[in-house]
Amino acid sequence: MKTWRIDGVPLALDEDVQLLSSLVAAILHIDGNHIDNLQIIRKSLDARRNRPPRFIYNLAFTREEDWSPPANLPAGVKISNVPAEPEPVAFSFSFPAGKQVVVVGCGPAGLFAALFLALHDCPVLLLELGGPVEERHGDVQSFWTRGILLPESNVYFGEGGAGTFSDGKLTSRVRNPYTVWVKKILVEMGAAPEILTDAKPHIGSDRLRKVLINLRKHLLSMGCQVRFHAKMTDLIIHNNHLEGIVVSGVEEIKSDQLVLAIGQSSEETYRLLADRGVELGSKAFAMGLRVEHPQEHINRIQYGRWMGNSALPPADYTLTARLPELNRAVPGTEVS
Ligand SMILES: Cc1cc2nc3c(=O)[nH]c(=O)nc-3n(C[C@H](O)[C@H](O)[C@H](O)COP(=O)(O)OP(=O)(O)OC[C@H]3O[C@@H](n4cnc5c(N)ncnc54)[C@H](O)[C@@H]3O)c2cc1C
Structure with a gap:
């Protein structure tokens, strides 16, 4: 066949x-x-x-x-007659046996780094400065309804990382062989199977929290240690060699294998890294801007008289600007 x-x-x-x-x-x-x-x-x-x-x-x-x-x-x-299945991802990875890897940050990058390492039999310690997603949910609600901001448990910090309280859009715009692997794991953890085939997949806010809880349980079952309210506050470096880290200002953890998956919001940690001589590179400047429209308004423009059909998802659109005087285009941003 x-x-x-x-x-x-x-x-x-x-x-x-x-x-x-x-x-x-x-x-x-x-x-x-x-x-x-x-x-x-x-x-x-x-x-x-x-x-x-x-x-x-x-x-x-x-x-x-x-x-x-x-x-x-x-x-x-x-x-x-192109094969239907994308090429399977070849996980070629070698690592010093038995060495513990400390992964800092429980956002998407840290969670998938931990899973990847655990799948390669590396003992993993995953640290997160904020709390588990169940606790974080309450803290974020308190902020939204009563304006109470907890510096270490909010929309940016805590299990799941920065996008946890979005609707979990999965459009990455990158061609990476791991994309399929990540989506399959998300489905195993409880995301809808449609994310594997939808052109604009999203997990959905409520489901995303359940997926995170299942992923945590899965990591624990694989022998990963996961610690919340555990902030990396210093690096232990001798003779230009990493020997470990300090957690919450008091506890020393010895390991020379560190994955920093701290996202873009932890300014304090970046200052610490710079102070300790870690080489940091800047990315091209990017500015985000949030525009809110009533969903009904976008639906009406996009779907016209078919708006309201239950088969149609909430409409979105892409905003793109071409700047001939600069000879460049501003990348399209999805808005919904
Ligand atoms: C409101 C909002 C909505 C978004 N919606 C989407 C979306 O729908 N789809 C999408 O693809 N992207 C979305 N994004 C962007 C997305 O969240 C980020 O691209 C993604 O979270 C980056 O993942 P990360 O793991 O690199 O970092 P982060 O998610 O930022 O995770 C870093 C983690 O490290 C922890 N941390 C930081 N410093 C320390 C330390 N010193 N010690 C211990 N822990 C530490 C933080 O608490 C955090 O949990 C959204 C972002 C925001 C803010």
Whole structure:
């Protein structure tokens, strides 16, 4: 059997996903209305103006070796024999056996670094200055409703890191072979399987907290130690060699293997690193700006008279500016 890929198969909003098999069979003039091993690779929404929005599917399926696709395909539909599955990620990694790695920061970078190390049998100690997500949730609510700001438990700091109280959008705009691995882990931890195929995947705020709790339990079950309210406050360096770190100003932890996954908000920690002679490089300057619109307003502009159809997700849009005088474009920012 040979694997084929067909891109651009449209499905109306009210059509059931089960129809895909017979639709693909009809497009490819295959008898029997059935396609073997049909698998969704990607689902996106075509909401271009002045016509009904529709879903567009890229799919994979298998056929006998001697089958060949018809020459005439409907407009927008393409077929190729590219393998459906992305190349498996080769985890080539060697590490001094038995050495404990201290990972500082329990945001996405720290959590996945810890998991990656644990999968390679490294003993891991994961430290986070804030609290577990259950506790943090209450602290963030107190800030939003009563304005009580806890410096070490807020929207930036605590288990899950900076994006925990967003809706968990997963658009990274990078082509990285680990992307698929990360999404599969998120599904194993309780995210909806659709994040593997949706063109604009998101986890959802409530579900994201559960995913984080499951990921923590998973790390613990693999032998990782996870400590909250444990802030790295100093580095122990002798003769230009890292020997350990200080936690919460009092406790020394010996290890010369340190992963700093402290995000961008821990100004105090960056000052500490600079004071201790750690080489820091600056990134290109970027400025973020938040614009809020009523969701209904964006839905109306994007979906027009189809707004309100229960199959349609909340609409978003991309804001891009081209600056010919600077000969550059400002990267598009998704707004929703
Ligand atoms: C409001 C908001 C909404 C967002 N929404 C999205 C979104 O929908 N989708 C998306 O992709 N991105 C989103 N982002 C961006 C995303 O959160 C970041 O890109 C991501 O969190 C970076 O991950 P990180 O692990 O590098 O750092 P962080 O998430 O910042 O995690 C760093 C962790 O390190 C801890 N830490 C720092 N210093 C120390 C120390 N000295 N000792 C111990 N622990 C320490 C911090 O408490 C923190 O938990 C959002 C960001 C914000 C602020």
